[in-house]
Amino acid sequence: MVELSESRSALVKTDIDYPIVTREKNTYDIITGRAVTLKCIIDSSHHEVEVIQWKKENVQIYDGSKYVIFENAIDEERGETTLTINNVQTSDIADYFCHVENQDGWGNSEAITLNIHALHLPSISLQTTTYNANIGVSTSFQCTISSPQHVITDISWTKGSVTLSAGTKYTISNNGLSQNNGVPTITINNIQTSDSGIYNCYGENQDGQTKSLDITLHVKEHFPSISVQTIYNANIGDSETFQCTISSPAHAITAISWTKGSVPLTADTKYTITNNGINLNNGVPTLTINNIQTSDSGIYNCYGANQDGQTTSSDINLHVREHVPNVSILPTSVANTIIGGSVTLTCAITSSVHPLTSVSWTKNIAGVSQILSTDPFKYTVNTLGLNQNSGSATLLISGLSSSDEANYFCIAENEDGVASASTTLQISARGSCKCHSETICTALKGFRWAYLKYSNLTFEEMKEEMKEYLDELKSNMTVDKKTTTAAIRRKISVRDFRTSAVSQTAQASYAAIIGGSVKLICTITSSDHAITGVFWTKGSAFGSPTLSTGTKYVIANTGTTLQRFTSLIINSVMSTDEADYFCSAQNQDGTSISSITLHIPAQTTTEATTTEETTTFKQTTTVSVFRWAYLKDSNLTFEEIKEEMKEYLDELKSNLTVDKKTTTAAIRRKISVRDFRTSAVSVLVDPKNTTINSLYLSMNTVIASTLEI
Incomplete structure (x- = not known):
């Protein structure tokens, strides 16, 4: 055990x-x-x-x-x-x-x-999978990458199995990298036949990589080329015409077609098609869309083909505006307007859906349009209803002349587009009388030029208005120059040596007194583009320093962007100021220049000896400078001229006694010739009728100036 x-x-x-x-x-x-x-x-x-x-x-x-x-x-x-x-x-x-x-x-x-x-790879879509290109041009591919769960970590392009890199041949934009969405592009520059082939776009995130569908590039040497306008705006009920320009130098054009979206268009009541260029190397085919409705909005394309292939135009976008303003002018024609008078044009505007954004007036003569704006002498423009759905516009034209006979357009705009209405202004025959009261009309009855008294015309315009009559008068009258108004004026003129005195001649030239001042005036208008700059130079339009305001010069500019008033005041005039001065103005189209010459005349002195009946003068030089010369070419009315000379006239009246036998009135009675034509008018001068006397004196001034009396 x-x-x-x-x-x-x-x-x-x-x-x-x-x-x-x-x-x-x-x-x-x-x-x-x-x-x-x-x-x-x-x-x-x-x-x-x-x-x-x-x-x-x-x-x-x-x-x-x-x-x-x-x-x-x-x-x-x-x-x-x-x-x-x-x-x-x-x-x-x-x-x-x-x-x-x-x-x-x-x-x-x-x-x-x-x-x-789950696997969340990027998704890739292509704008198109087939591209056609001509040799020598550039073509761009784009792919749209979406990666909602993970950011895009890499973007690449290949041709066949070869990865492409940015350089002279390829321009690469990796739009969308480190984002959840992107539209990367690759541009192939200076295309050759060797660039034909299959291209792919790749997008990658942490889950893996996605490859696009194949992009096929066909390169042929001689495709047609097409150019078009890409945006059109039209109102309901209008017709609109598209046109495309096709060029095919190597081969004849074999086919031309149009589409809306992907639907081919054919000629019918809706579309009118002209295939200009078939069997030629160049053409400008057109597509007209009739009775346009909102359903006609969309994308249209033009196609041109030859034996090498077909080219598609860029997209043509048609926007149909449903709610443009409704503009009306009544009446459509305005007649019986009087030269020298005025007229008011009125248009009513409603814009039920969109508030008004702009209201304006234009004047059109022979196809040339001018935008009108308020100025103190000619036009007064008032508009009501901006930023509201209804409004009105008025155009007051003052000082009518024959050049005002034209078509006038009231133009209103809202966010949907522009609408307009027009009226034609007709100017009545010359010689009409326009009275401001029955009393005046009765007093002036029978005087051919009575209407000029109440016009806004300048002195020069009055002369132009009376030209036919004055030319006839000048050719039928012989005047003794020793008894003319000009001769008498030289006898009674007293030279003014005050430093403030200014002498001025015609617009192209001025005269000035040493020690005094002179004002040069330049009026600038620009019909289409805003005035961007105004300046003055002395001696030369180019290369000379621009003048500026200071002790010597004072420059003032007033007006609008399309009409400018500029002046140059030269103080303490000296002999060295005698020169050419240049007024220059600029807009986006360039520079316009006007020259003005300033003269410094030799000074004269005059001694006057006055007796009870006559006045005698002794001049110390042979050169005479008339103190009031500048008033000849001013735009002042008769009353304004009298006011300008008031101090001098009062002094002259108190110190001079003139022999009545040599007065202008006496001489006129001697040299006047009776006109027995039916159109002739006799005017009786009533010493008690101040209206008639003033008017008659005004007409004498015009006639005397024309006859150089």
Whole structure:
């Protein structure tokens, strides 16, 4: 018994070494469809490993196409084992274990958990998959990449299997990198036939990479080229014509077509199509859309083809404006307006949906338009209703002349577009009389030029209005120059040497007195573009310093952006100021220049000796400067001229006695010739009728100036 007990005791093992199995990771996250490898580390001290198994839950896994088991610890004391699971699916979600045995027993790893999540690769769409290009041009491809779950980590382009890089040949824009969306582009520059082929766009995020559909580039040497206007706006009921310019120098144009969206268009009552250019190398085909409605809004394209292929134009966008303003002017023609008078044009505007944003007037003569704005002499513009749904506009035209006979447009605009209405202004024949009261009309009855008394015409405009009559008068009358008004004026004129005196001649030239001041005036108009700059120079229009306001010069600018009045006052005039002065004006189209010559005449002195009946004068030089010369070409009315000369006339009246036999009135009675024509008018001067006397004197001034009396 003892021997048996010892024997059994001898069989008891006192040093047991089970295998120790350690998992490399406790959890694996994998994307559906991919492969994952699980790993265990084995330590079997003093004993060799005899068995290695992998289990899914409690079921043993065997090596095969789905599972691949690798082990390098068999017959070794230490090593590792791996399990690779291919094409992971949701059914593979489970806990996995490593099972290892040696002579002392077995050991298991802790559970290895496999988690699977969905794959969120980028998505890629293309604008088009086929491009046609001519040799020498550039063409751009673009792809749209969307990756909502993960940011885009890489964008690339390939031609065939070759990855493309930015350089002279390729211009690459990786728009969308590090974002969730992007529209990257690649531009192929100076295309050659070797650039034909298949291109692809790639987008990548943390889940993987997506490849676009194939982009095919066809390069042919002689595709047609097409240019178009890309935006048109039209009102309901209008017609609109698109045109595209097709050039095909190498081959004749074989086909021309139009589409709206993807629908081909054919000629009918809706569309009028002219395929100008068929069988030629150049053409300008047109598409006219008749009686436009809102359904005509959309994208249109023009196509031109030759033997090398077809070219598509850029998109033509038609926007149909449903709610432009409604503008009306009544009557559509205005007649019986009188030269020298005034007329008011009125238009009514409604804009039911959108408020008015702009209202204006334009004048159109022979196709040339002028934007009208208020100025103190000619136009008064009033508008009502801006930012409202209804309004009106009036245009008051003063001082009517034959040049005002034109078409006038009232133009209104809202966010949908522009609408207009027009009226024609007709100027009545000359010689009409416009009276402000019945009394005046009766007093002036029969005087051919009576209406000029109440006109706003300048002195020069009066002369132009009376030109035909004055020319006839001048040709039929012979005047003794010794008894003319001019000769008498020279006798009674007294030279004014005050430093404030200013002499001025015609607009192109001025005269000034040494020590005095002179004002040069320049009127600037710009029909289409705003005036951006006005400046004065002396001596030369270019290269001379620009004059600026100071002690010597005073420059003033008034007016609007389309009509500017500028003046240059030269103080303390000296002989060195005699020069050409240049008024220059600029707008976006360029520079316009006008020159004015300033003369400094020799000064004269005059001594006067007055008796009861006559006045005699002695001049010390032979050069005469008439103090009031500048009034000849001014725009002052007769009354304003009298007011300008009031101080001088009062002084002259108090110091001079004139022989009545040599007065202007006496001479006029001697030289006047009776006109027996039917149109002739006889005017009786009533000394008590101040209205007639003033008017008659005004007409004498105009006639005398014209005849150079």
